[in-house]
Amino acid sequence: MSIKVDPTKCNGCTLCVKACPVDAIEVKDKLAVIDLDKCTLCSACVSACRFKAISIEVDKQPAEDLQNYKDVWVFGEQRDGKVAPVVFELINVGRQLADDRSSELSVIILGDNLDEAVADLASYPVDKVYVYEAPELEIYDSERYCRVLTDVMRDYKPEIVLAGATTTGRSFMSGVAIRLYTGLTADCTGLEIGEDGLLHQTRPAYGGNIMATILCPYTRPQMATVRHKVFPTSAKRCEGEAEIIRLTPKPALFGSRSKFVDFVETVGEQGNLVDADIIISGGRGLGGPEGSAPIRELADELGAAVGASRAAVDAGWIPYAHQVGQTGKTVCPKIYIACGISGAVQHQVGLKSSDVIIAINRDPNAPVFDIATHGFVGDIFEVLPALTKKIKALRGAPADSCVIQ
Amino acid sequence: MKICCCIKQVPGTTEVKINPETNTLVREGVETQINPFDLYALEEAMRTKEKMAEAGEESTVTVISMGPPQAEDALREAISLGADRAILLSDRAFAGSDTWCTSYVLAKALEKIEPDLVFCGMQAIDGDTGQVGPGIAVHLDMAQTAYVAEVVSIDAKKMVAKRLIEEGYETVELKLPALCTVVKEINEPRTASLRGKMAAKKAEITQWGAAELETPEDKVGLAGSPTQVVKIMTPPCREGGEKFTGETPELVDKLYAELKCLEVV
Numbered sequence: 001m002s003i004k005v006d007p008t009k010c011n012g013c014t015l016c017v018k019a020c021p022v023d024a025i026e027v028k029d030k031l032a033v034i035d036l037d038k039c040t041l042c043s044a045c046v047s048a049c050r051f052k053a054i055s056i057e058v059d060k061q062p063a064e065d066l067q068n069y070k071d072v073w074v075f076g077e078q079r080d081g082k083v084a085p086v087v088f089e090l091i092n093v094g095r096q097l098a099d100d101r102s103s104e105l106s107v108i109i110l111g112d113n114l115d116e117a118v119a120d121l122a123s124y125p126v127d128k129v130y131v132y133e134a135p136e137l138e139i140y141d142s143e144r145y146c147r148v149l150t151d152v153m154r155d156y157k158p159e160i161v162l163a164g165a166t167t168t169g170r171s172f173m174s175g176v177a178i179r180l181y182t183g184l185t186a187d188c189t190g191l192e193i194g195e196d197g198l199l200h201q202t203r204p205a206y207g208g209n210i211m212a213t214i215l216c217p218y219t220r221p222q223m224a225t226v227r228h229k230v231f232p233t234s235a236k237r238c239e240g241e242a243e244i245i246r247l248t249p250k251p252a253l254f255g256s257r258s259k260f261v262d263f264v265e266t267v268g269e270q271g272n273l274v275d276a277d278i279i280i281s282g283g284r285g286l287g288g289p290e291g292s293a294p295i296r297e298l299a300d301e302l303g304a305a306v307g308a309s310r311a312a313v314d315a316g317w318i319p320y321a322h323q324v325g326q327t328g329k330t331v332c333p334k335i336y337i338a339c340g341i342s343g344a345v346q347h348q349v350g351l352k353s354s355d356v357i358i359a360i361n362r363d364p365n366a367p368v369f370d371i372a373t374h375g376f377v378g379d380i381f382e383v384l385p386a387l388t389k390k391i392k393a394l395r396g397a398p399a400d401s402c403v404i405q
Numbered sequence: 406m407k408i409c410c411c412i413k414q415v416p417g418t419t420e421v422k423i424n425p426e427t428n429t430l431v432r433e434g435v436e437t438q439i440n441p442f443d444l445y446a447l448e449e450a451m452r453t454k455e456k457m458a459e460a461g462e463e464s465t466v467t468v469i470s471m472g473p474p475q476a477e478d479a480l481r482e483a484i485s486l487g488a489d490r491a492i493l494l495s496d497r498a499f500a501g502s503d504t505w506c507t508s509y510v511l512a513k514a515l516e517k518i519e520p521d522l523v524f525c526g527m528q529a530i531d532g533d534t535g536q537v538g539p540g541i542a543v544h545l546d547m548a549q550t551a552y553v554a555e556v557v558s559i560d561a562k563k564m565v566a567k568r569l570i571e572e573g574y575e576t577v578e579l580k581l582p583a584l585c586t587v588v589k590e591i592n593e594p595r596t597a598s599l600r601g602k603m604a605a606k607k608a609e610i611t612q613w614g615a616a617e618l619e620t621p622e623d624k625v626g627l628a629g630s631p632t633q634v635v636k637i638m639t640p641p642c643r644e645g646g647e648k649f650t651g652e653t654p655e656l657v658d659k660l661y662a663e664l665k666c667l668e669v670v
Contacts, residue, residue, distance in 0.1 A: 019637075021416060021531070022473065038473050041501030041627050047637040056501075058627055079572070142539065142549060167570040171551035171586075174536035175543035178505060183631030186504070186534035204640075206416075206531050213636035257548035257583070261565065261576035272571040278669060302669055320554070320590035321569060326530050327441050327589045335667055352643050356667060358660070364650065374663055375648035382653040383660065390661050391670045 002057055003041055005032045009053035019048030021206070044210070062218040068157055069220040072098040075149070075163035075173070076109035076121055076129075079140070083109075083117050085233070085275050086164030090226055091124045092234035093191055094162055098127075100193040103159065106130055108152060110145060112138035122242040124234050129242050130156075134249040140168055143256040146175035151253055153180060158221045160199050162191075165225040166274075177223050183216030184223040187330075189230045189353070198222070207326060207349030228274050229332045230353075266321060273305045273322060279333045279354075281307030281324055282317070283347075285340015285361065285380055289317040294384035295339055301391050307331065307351075309341045325350035339380045343368025360384070406457050406464040406561065409520040410450040410488065411511055411541065412443040414472050414479035415531045439479045442526025444486075446587050448594040450524045451487045453559060462561065465489045467518060471499060471510050477610050485597035485605035496614035501627030504532075508540030510625055513618040515545060522564070523584040527552055538586035548583040554590040 012030030024038035025045060032054065034045075046054045072094045077084040091107065098105040104127040109117060112135050121129050132152065136144060145168075153161065153176065161176075163169035165187045177184035190202030190211075199222040201214045216222040273279065280302070282295045292306070299306050308318035310325055324331055326346040336354035341347060343359065343366055351357065352371055359372035360380050369375040376383065417436035439447075447468060454464040468483040470476045471494040480491035494514050502510065515523060525538035535551070542549030550566050554574065557565040567576045569588050579585075597605070615625065623629055649659055664670045 036497060036500075038475070039500060040473065042637075043634045044637045056627070058633065060628060142551070146543065167552050167568075170535045171539045174504065174508075174539040177536075177631075178508065178540045178543040181505070181631065183503065183505065184536060185632060186532075186536055200635075205533055207533070209639065211638050211640050212634050213638075214632050215635050216632050219631045257580040258550060259578045261578055263575045264573050266573040267571075274571060302664075320588070323589070330533075335664075335669065357643075358663070360656075360660075364648065369648050370645045371643045372648075373646045374660075375645060376656050376660060377648060377650040378653060378656045383656055386653060386657045387660055390657055391664070394661070395670070 003034055003039060004055050004057070005034060006053045006055070007031055009051045011051060015048045015050060016045035016054060019044045060218055066220050069159040071104045071106055071158050072101065072160040072162070073158040074105070074107045075161065075169065076107040076117070077164055077166060077168055078109060078111050078114070078117050081111065081113060081117050083120055084164055084166060086166060086226070086228050088124060088233045089229070089231040090162045090164060091126055093226065093231040095125050095234065097160060097191060097193055097199070101159065104128065106158070108132065110137045110148060118244060122244060123236050125237040126242050129244050130247055131244060132247045132249065134254065136254040139260045141256050141258060141260065142172045142175065143258060144254055146172045146179065147253045150176050150179040151250065152247065153221060161221045161223045163225050165227045169225045173223060173225055180221070182219040182221060182223060184225065185214045186225050188224045188226045191224060191226065199224070208352055227332065273307060273329055274331055276305035276333050278302050278304035278335045279307045279324070279331055280304045280337045280339065281309060281341060282312050282339050283309035283341030284311035286312055286317055292318055294381060294388070298384050298388045301388050309347045338368050338372070339384060341368055342366045343371065406462055406522065407518060407520045408450045408453055408464055408466045409515055409518060409523045410443070410447045410466060410468045411523065411525045411538070412447065412468055412470045412479055412483055413440045413529045414470060414476040415440045415529055437478065439482055440526055440529045442528060442587065442589065444594045445589055445591050446524035446526045447483055447486055447488065448592045449556065449587055452592060453522065453556065456559060460560070467492065469494065469511060469514055471495070471507060480610050481605040481608060484608045485601040486595065487601055491608060492611045492613060494613050494618070498615040498622060498626050501630060502625060503630035503632045504534050504536040504540055505631050506625050506629045508537045509544055510618065510620060511537065512541045512544030513620055514613060515541065521581045525584065525586045527586045527588050535586070538584060542584040548579040549585070550577050550579060551586040553585040553587045
């Protein structure tokens with residue numbers, strides 16, 4: 001295994017030097033020289049080179065016959081028997097992948113008393129629903145879920161496994177991949193079957209500043225967690241029905257060294273931040289805890305979730321669970337309304353995959369305007385209450401012609 | 406009690422910019438930092454040590470990082486913040502490790518230390534996967550929980566942790582040894598003391614490579630990694646649209662019209 005620069009192709013252009021995240025490349029006498037003590041073999045330079053002068057060679061063969069693996073599986077995450085919204089997005093992309101591979105799409109659901117959830121899943125275009133019910137699985141337990149899902153995967157050998165990039169999916173799927181010694185790509189935003197028949201998984205890294213395409217060539221299943229709201233929700237099935245397969249629980253797998261104590265729900269009717277279609281966020285411009293009132297009022301009116309910048313959270317005006325950005329959550333709603341947020345890079349990384357960004361800020365030079373689809377230079381304490389009032393007054397009024405495109 | 410904290414050295418974030426001409430990452434200098442989430446993990450490790458001391462039990466905080474030789478800087482910083490001991494896991498053979506191999510190497514090191522408690526940040530700000538912490542616990546076959554926002558109680562045998570999930574807070578009890586990944590809400594990290602800075606200068610950083618950890622060649626680095634990065638590209642920069650100025654009623658009308666277009670009012 002090594003990284004090599006082909007001196008006949010390299011012309012010393014320094015593109016690789018600029019691309020290297022660890023500063024491991026220097027150009028000496030018009031030739032890129034890689035410091036192997038610094039290089040992490042991340043392959044950023046390989047992609048950056050326009051002359052195909054840099055290559056990383058991996059000498060590796062599959063350990064088993066990969067042909068034994070087929071079908072696409074989606075992890076049907078549920079809480080209290082209610083299927084997580086992201087699952088229906090996974091069914092949509094999973095259906096496409098299964099069709100491209102001429103294979104079947106299955107959903108596996110773990111829990112207890114799942115009849116309603118199973119009926120719900122079966123009404124979507126999946127070929128099979130695997131149901132694994134046991135009282136011990138009623139509440140998520142990372143150790144138990146990991147062991148059970150690993151065991152089922154070993155028996156059924158799916159080729160591709162998708163889970164939502166939720167707190168549940170991100171934490172226990174890692175363990176499943178560890179136990180199966182296979183690859184798991186986190187937080188994918190693009191999934192497609194390449195000409196090589198492999199799952200090409202694209203994900204953002206470095207706070208969305210780069211997109212990496214990742215393969216899992218030699219082991220199966222190819223596993224990915226998928227970000228919310230990137231793929232549209234699947235339509236319901238129009239014909240046929242899903243086969244429902246009840247798996248026999250193996251109590252030997254149910255041991256765990258953790259115990260559920262309690263759960264305190266903190267989200268209101270608007271649901272959680274990552275699932276929200278509209279997010280209204282406040283920043284330093286709120287000026288104090290009472291400053292969030294106009295944001296909450298508008299959020300109630302629009303059925304939106306409330307977000308916050310780090311400044312508003314660190315000042316104690318809005319709880320941490322609402323923080324959007326590098327040390328908070330990454331969100332991709334249809335509409336993100338940033339109110340009194342200057343828009344530091346650390347905040348931008350959390351919201352820039354939103355479809356539409358609206359920014360309201362008094363400071364015309366605030367960096368948030370550099371990424372906002374529509375910017376409004378104004379005082380949030382005047383604009384927001386007036387807007388809320390107008391929405392209330394005109395609710396149900398006929399659509400005007402679109403003033404702004 | 407033996408407490409460990411896994412940290413990662415990451416690029417200083419503000420420098421991550423895109424050069425519009427070459428469409429590549431601009432990285433001025435080689436400024437680095439400890440991954441912000443790991444600072445909360447380290448602080449919690451320190452606080453746990455202090456809590457245990459009040460209960461009459463001596464503890465040590467060992468901080469571990471896997472990375473290139475320069476990750477030593479991050480470990481020294483961790484010592485300045487109060488860690489007792491630091492271990493750098495560095496070897497050419499580890500380069501190119503994906504989350505499977507990274508969690509394997511960290512687990513092999515932890516195996517030698519036999520910790521009662523391991524803290525990790527919920528994710529690193531460069532890779533953003535959140536997979537390494539939970540992966541370590543599975544390699545070590547120990548109890549674990551992710552996204553911890555509060556350690557409610559802890560003694561020599563068990564801990565109660567409150568974790569922040571999408572819909573609220575879930576409280577779980579874990580038997581030790583256990584691993585927790587933490588979110589920002591868990592604490593407010595202290596800054597380095599003068600004494601800490603002196604200690605950091607003098608500290609000996611233990612270095613372990615593939616030989617010390619007895620990691621087989623085919624389970625680490627690019628060779629051991631199930632995933633491979635085949636392409637890296639920079640997405641087009643998001644550009645700002647029109648910026649409206651004017652009196653409040655005017656702005657409100659425009660804003661309303663826009664929300665109407667978006668079919669939300």
